[in-house]
Amino acid sequence: MDEAVRRNLLERVEKEPYARHLGLRLVRMDEGYALVEMDFDESKQNIFGMAHGGAIFSLIDEAFEVASNSHGIMAVALNMNVTYMAAPRPGDTLRAEASEVHRTPRTASYQIRVTGSDGTLVALCQALVYRKKDRAILEM
Template sequence: MTKIDEQQMHAENFDNIYEKVKNDPYARSLGIELTRFGPGMAEAELEVQPHMVNAHGTVHGAVMYALADHVFSVACNAYGRTSVGLSTNVQFMAAAMPGDKITAAAAEVRRNFRTGFYRIEVCHGVNQIAVMDAVAYRKDQYFI
């Protein structure tokens, strides 16, 4: 079996991979905007809308999770290899309010043939409001 250089795969197919990962229908429906993308990493932002809050008037945890999950998905699929979430663990530490811009950044911690491990930080400005550890299952096929 020939070993594929995934860094080279990312570089040579950047435009095709980027088009695939940036057009996630659910993320787009929430207004999530991908702002940075590279091998094993991604960043995105979202402005909290009035309908995205919980009964206390703060951003709903599901909205923060969706933002974190989106950058996780983009980061683990950055090499053009079909990857899906296997597990996540999120810690919510602080809240955001309607009108606030929140950002999420995913960074690859480690990957091997079958799994990838990622750390995602969600922030409001310089304040970290959530953190997620995630594991991706890397399928055999490439989507590019």
């Protein structure tokens, strides 16, 4: 992975207000790959005391965002299809792992898996980005 792109993405993620608000932590990234963590606590519960789908989606989206922009070309989401498999337990550290499946000059496809502390599959996402050929990450 290009070191300038890595530094730029790290800086952007660290400054991203929404990610900081949710306590999202970028653990690892490489070209076409990102691993992001989030602690499931009461601030992320729905009306039934379970994990709010929006919180899990936000974790997925953060990993997707980093992985898809890791090539240094701005990538914007076109479609995300999420299937929720199991409810995490309170206190779980949720991990979203985004992996590139296929990339062309204009689009790229990713699979994002969310697991709980014990490895239970919490959610699975298939996502597609549009790669903007005229917008490099470093020029922004």
